[in-house]
Structures are given as C-alpha cells and as structure tokens.
Amino acid sequence: MTFELTVLGSSSALPTSTKFPSAQVLNVHERFFLIDCGEGTQMQLRKAKIKFGRIDHIFISHLHGDHVFGLFGLLSTYNLLGRKKKLHLYGHSQLNIIIDFYITHFAQDNAFSIEVHPLLERKYQKVYEDKVVEIFAFPLKHRVPTFGFLFMEKPRKLNLKKENIEKYGLNLNQILEIINGKDLVASSGEIIPFSELTIAPYKRRSFAYCSDTAVYNKITVYIEKVDLLYHEATFLEADKNLAKITGHSTALQAAKIALKANAGKLLIGHFSSRYKLKEDMLDEARQVFPETYEAEELKVFKVPLVRK
Amino acid sequence: MTFELTVLGSSSALPTSTKFPSAQVLNVHERFFLIDCGEGTQMQLRKAKIKFGRIDHIFISHLHGDHVFGLFGLLSTYNLLGRKKKLHLYGHSQLNIIIDFYITHFAQDNAFSIEVHPLLERKYQKVYEDKVVEIFAFPLKHRVPTFGFLFMEKPRKLNLKKENIEKYGLNLNQILEIINGKDLVASSGEIIPFSELTIAPYKRRSFAYCSDTAVYNKITVYIEKVDLLYHEATFLEADKNLAKITGHSTALQAAKIALKANAGKLLIGHFSSRYKLKEDMLDEARQVFPETYEAEELKVFKVPLVRK
Numbered sequence: 081m082t083f084e085l086t087v088l089g090s091s092s093a094l095p096t097s098t099k100f101p102s103a104q105v106l107n108v109h110e111r112f113f114l115i116d117c118g119e120g121t122q123m124q125l126r127k128a129k130i131k132f133g134r135i136d137h138i139f140i141s142h143l144h145g146d147h148v149f150g151l152f153g154l155l156s157t158y159n160l161l162g163r164k165k166k167l168h169l170y171g172h173s174q175l176n177i178i179i180d181f182y183i184t185h186f187a188q189d190n191a192f193s194i195e196v197h198p199l200l201e202r203k204y205q206k207v208y209e210d211k212v213v214e215i216f217a218f219p220l221k222h223r224v225p226t227f228g229f230l231f232m233e234k235p236r237k238l239n240l241k242k243e244n245i246e247k248y249g250l251n252l253n254q255i256l257e258i259i260n261g262k263d264l265v266a267s268s269g270e271i272i273p274f275s276e277l278t279i280a281p282y283k284r285r286s287f288a289y290c291s292d293t294a295v296y297n298k299i300t301v302y303i304e305k306v307d308l309l310y311h312e313a314t315f316l317e318a319d320k321n322l323a324k325i326t327g328h329s330t331a332l333q334a335a336k337i338a339l340k341a342n343a344g345k346l347l348i349g350h351f352s353s354r355y356k357l358k359e360d361m362l363d364e365a366r367q368v369f370p371e372t373y374e375a376e377e378l379k380v381f382k383v384p385l386v387r388k
Numbered sequence: 389m390t391f392e393l394t395v396l397g398s399s400s401a402l403p404t405s406t407k408f409p410s411a412q413v414l415n416v417h418e419r420f421f422l423i424d425c426g427e428g429t430q431m432q433l434r435k436a437k438i439k440f441g442r443i444d445h446i447f448i449s450h451l452h453g454d455h456v457f458g459l460f461g462l463l464s465t466y467n468l469l470g471r472k473k474k475l476h477l478y479g480h481s482q483l484n485i486i487i488d489f490y491i492t493h494f495a496q497d498n499a500f501s502i503e504v505h506p507l508l509e510r511k512y513q514k515v516y517e518d519k520v521v522e523i524f525a526f527p528l529k530h531r532v533p534t535f536g537f538l539f540m541e542k543p544r545k546l547n548l549k550k551e552n553i554e555k556y557g558l559n560l561n562q563i564l565e566i567i568n569g570k571d572l573v574a575s576s577g578e579i580i581p582f583s584e585l586t587i588a589p590y591k592r593r594s595f596a597y598c599s600d601t602a603v604y605n606k607i608t609v610y611i612e613k614v615d616l617l618y619h620e621a622t623f624l625e626a627d628k629n630l631a632k633i634t635g636h637s638t639a640l641q642a643a644k645i646a647l648k649a650n651a652g653k654l655l656i657g658h659f660s661s662r663y664k665l666k667e668d669m670l671d672e673a674r675q676v677f678p679e680t681y682e683a684e685e686l687k688v689f690k691v692p693l694v695r696k
Contacts, residue, residue, distance in 0.1 A: 174493075
C-alpha cells in the first residue's frame, strides 16, 4: 500500500543542465498521479522508471510554461505508444485552449480521448475520488489563477482481532457493526467496547502540492496535518519583497506555513537560479521547521503507514 | 575559425532517459546556428555549455512535435534572461501560428522580436548569408513539408606568399588582383602565374542536415561533396517498407545518399526506439559508407581546415 512521491523536476522557470521544470508523481496504492508537467517530464518519467501507461490523471497547478510545456511531448508519446485509455487533465479552464491547439496542429491522429476538468477559481473543491484516495483542489496566490492539490487516502475501517470471532461467536452482521465502531452486546448481556475487539486502523496518509504561490496563510486550513507538504520556496527571506512582487514565497515563509499547518514533513523547491547554495534555502527553512527537505530530481519521499 | 557540430538530441519521436528529440547546433566561426528544437533543447544547450545568447538563428526542418516542442521553453528562457536581440526562425510558414500561440498564451510580456522567415516549398533557396557563411534550404520527402539545410563557408581568397611583395615590388592594386586569381605581369614583362605567387586557400567547409526524410536521391545535387552530412536513419533495411510508409530512411539508404553525394563523413541518428543495438544501424551504413558515425547526445564533430 504505497504512498510515495517522486520528484521529476524541481527548478523554477530557468532550468539548468540537471534541474528540470516542475513535475512530480504521487503513487497512491499503484495509482500514479502526475502533478504539473514542465518541459522534459517524459524523459524524467523514463529515468524514474515510472510506466507512462499507469498515469491516467494529470493535475496542472497553473498555465505558466514551466508547469505545462512538457504536456505536448507527453501527449505525443502516449499517442505513439498506442494509448487508448482516456486521459484526465485537471486545471484552469484555459487548459482546454492549449489542448485544442495541440490536437489541431500536432495530433490530428490522436487516438485516445483527453478530458479537461476545469477547476473552479477561489474554491476548495473535490476533484477526484476512487476507492482509496480523494483529491482536492484549492486556491493559491500567484500572478495567474493557481491551484494547490491535496491527495488524501480514504479513512480505513477498524481491523477486528480475529480471536474474537470464535470467543464471542460473531456473525457477519456483528462483525460489520464492530468494525464500523459499534460496541458489542454479547450473548451474556455484557457490553464489550469495540476498541477492545479491534486494532486501530492505519492513519490516512496525505500529500499537498503548493506551487507557485506567494505566502497565503488561508491554505493552512485546507492542508492541516498533512503528512508531506511540497511548498515552493523561490527566494530567500532577504529577497521577500521580490517574492511578494512576483507571487512567490521565501524558504522561511514556506516553513512557517508548514508549521502553522502542523505538517509532518516539508519539501521545498522551485529555487530561483540566482542562488548558488541550496543549503541556504534549507537552513533558512529548518530554523522554523526542522523537518524540511529539498525536492530534488528523482528523489523519492515515502509516507509510512502509522496506526492511529 | 571553428566549424563544428554539437548534437543536442538524436532520438526519433520517442525520447528515452538519455536520448532527447532532434536538435543540433552548428558553430561557424563562433556564429551559433540551432537546427531543430525538440523538447529539452534548452537543458541540452546548458549541458553542452553553449551560451543561449549566441544563438540568433534557428532552423526548423518541419512542424512535427519532436522537432519543435523545445521552442516554447527556449523562447521563455530567452525572455527571462532579458534578451533584447531579434531572434530569427526559419521554417514552414505555419511556424508563425505556433509562435503566435506561444506569445498569446505564454509570453505577452515578450520583450524581443521574433521574426519567422517562411521557406518556399519545393525550392532550393538561400535563406541566410553573412561575411563567412551562406545557408540554403531545400526540400526533403516526408509526410509534411520538410526542409533540409546546407551550411557552407564562403569561398576564401588566395593567400599571397609575402616574400613576393618585395621580390616584385607589388602595390596594393596588384596584390588584390593576384589574390583574386589574376596572373602578374612583372616589370620585366614576364608573366608570373598567380598560383606561383600564392598559397592555395582553405577549402570551404560545409554541413548538411537532412531529417526527417524518406530516401530522396534529388538532394544529392544540393549537398554534393558536403564535408559533414547528417542524414536520418530511423529504420534498418529489413524494415524498408515501414520506412517508406512513414516517410523515413533506413541506415543503408542514408549511406547510399552519402556515397552518391560524395560526402566526407556521414552522421546518422533518429533511430527508432524499436532497435536495441545502435551498432546494427552503424554496421549497415558502413557496408556502403565506411565513414559513418552516430549522432549522439553532446558529441562534437569538427570539420578541419584543409587546403585546396
């Protein structure tokens, strides 16, 4: 029951020889969700050995080039590989224009359907749900409409301690009631609390993606207690005016958001190429939030299972 | 007086973890010409340590995604880096639509001008000229209008053997006549052939880029005696029917073109990802044209100066 994030691209708008523009993949129980798709995403997917065909849902934070220019190549490759399955894209409504342009000029033979799910601006909204995961979008604060994404495992049921089936002669109906949190009235008339009969389930694991954004305290409500938080940190605090003007955050601001949201672990990235030492970014954030790590190309961050 | 080609991307339409889509840079006396611009070209330019700002002319063979999807990111980066110089693009007239789309949706703040020079279909044409180089476009044979490019140094003048200035008391006018190939009438009345008074100049060096194309013998007229020829070789001869249907060439066909054109050296690339052993492509081509090499990422091919 995997819950792990692979960073494909971590650079800000100016990539380098080793840093690719924004893209990450979250694996939730072998469902693969691609988040942003900067130039070179398909090559990074190959390097990370993530099978393209496993991705059916792509989440686009906003329509700046360094978050979407990899879509064209990825979609072309899907077509060449003979994809037939529908591909779902989630993003600003104008994403439709980009896809239409691509189809008209580069993929008139496109053989699979692409559905763009337009997100509502300024709303917290559920955008996807299946048996094991729910995905929410929420507003960020950037120069163009931008969305953060929260990926959350669904709640798990209590696990019955198996020895109790025989001990109390439980039938299926009783078992279902117990694992749904109802106390047992035994044949003796004794009331046995469900907590004695069961093992606590694993906690829901969660990941939030917040990029690009200026510091925006409102999001801490949406991402409260998130296990793994990716928050952009384009600048150092010394350049916080620049961050404000350009709609970005500083490493310190990202750390304060993580602290306020009571996050488990913070990943920072999208560093401006003006800074030569990424350690400066990490040091600044760790002063406030020690569990800060760099979102670096091809690094994998696992969220372990923990009982409640 | 450099004349060297750097391969940035050599893959066919499906890139891999190490192979990027088509892009090459030709350095002619420190003028840098970019030829095709597949996804990831800007990252490959960084790896090759070629300064972006030195490129003012980009040549696009055809409007398939694996030859143009890197334009968006490269143009964005130019803008972010503060480019002010005009950028010239050469390609099919519909390249204008792609650039207009990019400007409208991703670069309304674009601060440098981009001029698209539309190429004439089915014509051999000079598209660029400066003091040291002439560039020609010519038709290839693919599923969409596609252009090959020939880069040719301008002819050099003869070099006067300096001792003759004193020996014959030459004035500036006489010198100019001699190095333009006129025999000298000495004051004694004796006729001295210009070839005795001069050293032969270096030969014009040349490079031709032919991708994507089915085998097309007509091009051998345009590229006759080219020093360095890049010719696509998507398939092995065993799959020549597939090559024909898709508008591509086999390694053997590329070699035969090189032989017929009397080329100096042949580079092949754009190999289909179906073949695991690039040696098979090279072996096939070398049977006909021994001087065949693989156009591989970040490899540099220099054309040396040779006297006539």
